[in-house]
Amino acid sequence: MNYQPPAAPQPSNAKPAQGLAIAGLVCGIIAFLIVPPLFGILGIVFGAVSWSKGNKLGRVATFVAIAGLIIGMIIGAAIGASNA
Numbered sequence: 001m002n003y004q005p006p007a008a009p010q011p012s013n014a015k016p017a018q019g020l021a022i023a024g025l026v027c028g029i030i031a032f033l034i035v036p037p038l039f040g041i042l043g044i045v046f047g048a049v050s051w052s053k054g055n056k057l058g059r060v061a062t063f064v065a066i067a068g069l070i071i072g073m074i075i076g077a078a079i080g081a082s083n084a
Contacts (some may be wrong), residue, residue, distance in 0.1 A: 023056050024045075024050060024064070028064035028068040030068070
């Protein structure tokens, strides 16, 4: 009888999709002031992919990017209206 117990899972120090979450946060923050449609959408995508891979920071990144997109568009509209 060659019974071997199943191997225990190895602990991993790397968090899943950490880089995508950070990229999403950075894009979300940039979206507040610079090109909100581009950076906001990129931030949402990066954050959502990270979130779907189980990273809690991905959820934060997604919401920051959504806020950056919305607030950036409002700021841009207000500046555009004041210049007209």
